[in-house]
Amino acid sequence: MVSSFSSGSLLAPCLQVLERANLNQYLPEESLLQPLWDYLRHRHQDSLRSPLFPVIFSISAYFSFCAAFMALDLLALRCPAINSYRIHPEQPVTRDKLLKTLGLTCYNHLVFILPAATAQWYWRPPIPLPAEAPALSELLVGMLSCTILFDFQCYIWHLLHHRIRWLYTTFHAVHHEYCEPFSWVTQCLSAWELISVGFWTTLDPLLLQCHCLTAWAFMLVNIFISVDDHCGYDFSWSLHNLVPLRLFGGSLKHDAHHQKPATNFAPFFSHWDWIFGTHSKNKHSPAVMAGKKGRGHHPSGTLTHSAG
Numbered sequence: 001m002v003s004s005f006s007s008g009s010l011l012a013p014c015l016q017v018l019e020r021a022n023l024n025q026y027l028p029e030e031s032l033l034q035p036l037w038d039y040l041r042h043r044h045q046d047s048l049r050s051p052l053f054p055v056i057f058s059i060s061a062y063f064s065f066c067a068a069f070m071a072l073d074l075l076a077l078r079c080p081a082i083n084s085y086r087i088h089p090e091q092p093v094t095r096d097k098l099l100k101t102l103g104l105t106c107y108n109h110l111v112f113i114l115p116a117a118t119a120q121w122y123w124r125p126p127i128p129l130p131a132e133a134p135a136l137s138e139l140l141v142g143m144l145s146c147t148i149l150f151d152f153q154c155y156i157w158h159l160l161h162h163r164i165r166w167l168y169t170t171f172h173a174v175h176h177e178y179c180e181p182f183s184w185v186t187q188c189l190s191a192w193e194l195i196s197v198g199f200w201t202t203l204d205p206l207l208l209q210c211h212c213l214t215a216w217a218f219m220l221v222n223i224f225i226s227v228d229d230h231c232g233y234d235f236s237w238s239l240h241n242l243v244p245l246r247l248f249g250g251s252l253k254h255d256a257h258h259q260k261p262a263t264n265f266a267p268f269f270s271h272w273d274w275i276f277g278t279h280s281k282n283k284h285s286p287a288v289m290a291g292k293k294g295r296g297h298h299p300s301g302t303l304t305h306s307a308g
């Protein structure tokens with residue numbers, strides 16, 4: 001229900017636009033998410049209120065998404081059809097690369113994330129759960145707004161950590177050890193970068209006064225997009241091939257950043273790199289290129305159009 005949105009929220013103007021469009025007449029009185037929210041509140045209240053919940057939720061999501069892409073990487077070693085969807089099919093994801101990145105991921109989680117989670121569990125009071133679920137429109141607008149804000153923060157952070165040599169060598173160089181990223185490279189990060197990303201992911205829904213369900217949905221989408229950025233795959237159904245106007249960069253654009261580190265600083269969308277002239281061209285996987293050629297697209301045109 002659009003009108004159920006808190007009038008004090010920073011997202012209120014966006015929701016008011018939807019409200020003026022008189023969408024209420026098409027929507028039920030109760031939020032579509034209310035039954036799900038009631039179920040979660042009544043059955044899992046203690047778990048959801050725990051300060052540890054966001055940490056366990058995000059770690060589980062991260063390992064699940066990475067494991068799914070790792071399974072594809074292992075299958076791609078034996079199956080040329082899967083390998084042809086990789087952006088760099090000539091550079092296999094070897095067992096050594098997987099073990100090295102997994103080792104750094106486990107180290108980061110044990111040394112930085114676990115103590116931070118323990119401190120949060122010890123000091124932070126249980127999270128209050130409101131009785132009302134957010135309207136579906138409120139959840140979607142909130143998620144999109146958080147994603148756009150996060151994308152802007154990361155663009156600035158990322159640009160500075162490439163332009164200022166000390167910041168690059170001290171904090172960001174570790175992420176650029178891999179020119180052809182794969183899923184586990186996503187969190188091959190220094191502690192400072194891990195903290196920065198975690199801070200914005202937590203802060204942005206609070207800044208925009210989102211419902212906690214919206215905050216968790218944003219967290220899940222954010223983790224998926226970050227892993228997708230590094231997965232090394234370019235499927236015809238990948239987000240960057242579905243979102244119109246090449247607005248979403250995805251794995252193609254971020255792969256180009258790992259190839260040409262002075263370009264493509266925004267993690268998700270393309271607009272900041274267009275505005276500030278930091279975008280660069282990128283290439284599709286052989287399978288997607290073949291599909292485009294089959295539909296009559298000229299290959300050189302494909303390269304130009306995929307610039308993000």
Ligand SMILES: [Zn+2]
Pocket residue numbers: 175181230254258
């Ligand atoms: Zn990266």
Ligand SMILES: [Zn+2]
Pocket residue numbers: 158162172175176257261
């Ligand atoms: Zn970078």
